[in-house]
Amino acid sequence: MLNLIPQVKELAFTGGSLAYKSVDLRGLACDERILAALGKLPVSADGVPVCVQVGTEGGEGYALSVRTDGIRITAGSAAGAFYAVQTLRQIFAHEVVPCLEIRDEPDFAYRGFYHDVTRGKVPNCETLEQLVERMAYFKLNSLQLYVEHVYEFREYRDIIDKTGYMTKEELLRIGECCRQNFVEFIPSLSTFGHLYELLQQEQYRHLRVLKDYEDEPNFWSARMRHHTIDPLQPQSFEVIKSLIDQYEPLFESEVFNICCDETFDLKVLEGTEHDPGKVYVDFVKKIIAHLHGNGKKIMMWADILLKHPEVIEELPEDTCFLNWCYRAQPVEEDIQRFAALNRRQIVCPGTTTWNRLCERFEKEEPNICLMAEYGKKYGAEGVLNTNWGDWGNPCSLELAMYGMVLGAEKSWSVGTAVDADFYDAVSFLLYGREKAVELLQELVELHNRVNWCSLLMASFGTPREDVPILRGEIADLQEVYLSFVQKLSGEVWEKDEYRQEMLLCAEGVCVIAELGARLEQGWSGERLTDTGEWLRKYREKWLEKNKESELSLLEAAFRKVEEHPDFDSLKAAQ
DSSP: OOOOSSOOSEEEEEEEEOSSSOEEOTTOOSOHHHHHHHTTSOBOTTSEEEEEEEOSSOSSOEEEEEETTEEEEEESSHHHHHHHHHHHHHHHTSSSOEEEEEEEOOSOSEEEEEEEOSSSOOBOHHHHHHHHHHHHHTTOOEEEEEESSOBOOGGGTTTHHHHOOBOHHHHHHHHHHHHHTTOEEEEEEOOSSOOHHHHTSTTTGGGBSOTTOOOOSOHHHHTTSSOOBOTTSHHHHHHHHHHHHHHGGGOOOSEEEOOOOOOGGGGGGTTSSSOHHHHHHHHHHHHHHHHHHTTOEEEEEOHHHHHOGGGGGGSOTTOEEEEEOOSSSOOHHHHHHHHHTTOOEEEEOBOOOTTSSSOOHHHHHHHHHHHHHHHHHTTOSEEEEEEOOTTTOOSOGGGGHHHHHHHHHHHHOTTOOOSHHHHHHHIIIIISSTTHHHHHHHHHHHHTTBOHHHHHHHTTTOOOTTSOSBOSOHHHHHHHHHHHHHHHHTOOOTTHHHHHHHHHHHHHHHHHHHHHHHHHHOOOOOOSOOHHHHHHHHHHHHHHHBOSTTHHHHHHHHHHHHTOSSHHHHHHHO
């Protein structure tokens, strides 16, 4: 069987296979990016010669011919030829390279991945470059990073050392990596809601919509809400304009995502002379006008406008709405609504990694599939698959990659069946281990027995009675944990980082379960894990791929729970 992700539209085997699994690139003249991608194949003078022909028709479709006497790539654009090379790389990953003819093109022009670098974990350049290369391998063509304060903005100069941040040089380096891989690097910046770190500072507190806001002890929850800038104060727009003007020049893209989501606090205007919907759209129009003046096109989240459809028509016609929903059964009517208004939209599912140490298989799979299908049905321009970082961003990128690959599949070939054959292809091409997807499913089921947020809330002495830290019996979980560890411990995968992250996640789940059993159930049995040892390993892995960021805050939460044998003593210590 030939494992390809995304699946190609037309494939015909023509008989025979290559005698040598290598290519000859001597004398090949083409776009340097295509040549670099071909260079990732085995190259030798004895290899099969490669011919690349790029026309002027445009689009991202391509034709790929593999014959014993040569490999031929034909495309209407350099991007199409680049995607043909990715298909060729996947074919060469197999033991035998068959002779074949392929014709292929994407279902969506926009195929993106959106990664949160703000709430907990700021990745290093190497991590993001690896992400970009992985995205390109599966034919994704856009990357956005969710940014609130994690850049060296003037407005955040007093706080970014404690939160972690990215520099101008790092963003330019990532942009160049994106350019080399035909990935559009689109800036995404909070410009209305989600401005916690800005509005916590003394010099900007007066710009908060909620004038009587009092700091909450639970930092993880607090920064998700109540941090909308006041659009009625002239200084608010000046601050936002300053942030945009510092950030926008770092990107080659002609698109800017202004976010403007979850501006919950505007509800306080209800019953006053100021209509919340009108106030919202007037401020957004100022932001758009400023960016239009810089020659930029606009993306923005659609959630607030879904609640105020009466003001959508006030926004410029070229505004592209990012229509998000993360439910297992997303709301089809929300996507249909923008189609009925004849407005541009991109559908945005999610990997469901937030609040967890690994993605949540049973939610992300139907969510991503249905959102892509609804997008195709209602003429959306593409799919932007989101990977958020709520509550400390504890999940590694490795344990979000099934969702990323599924999004890549459904945004290129929306009709692909997610079945055993697809799982085999993911196991082969992503993880490099047969039946790896089934192991991920086991890990997800293990994780579903504990709740990450409930443990962090417990560290503040505020248990969630409706959502316990541990669901079920600790002995049962320990048994499943040991069985999972025994399966993976003696193995070495071709891409072993995935196995290592799975083991670290499983151990973390058992740590959470044992702490939860002690706090909630009075359990005093034998532990299989050691909190301090797991935190040491977790820190080591974190710092291999990320900056320190907010790691110490997560460690402090675990240690606080570790120090107290029950909720009574934990509450007394607050």
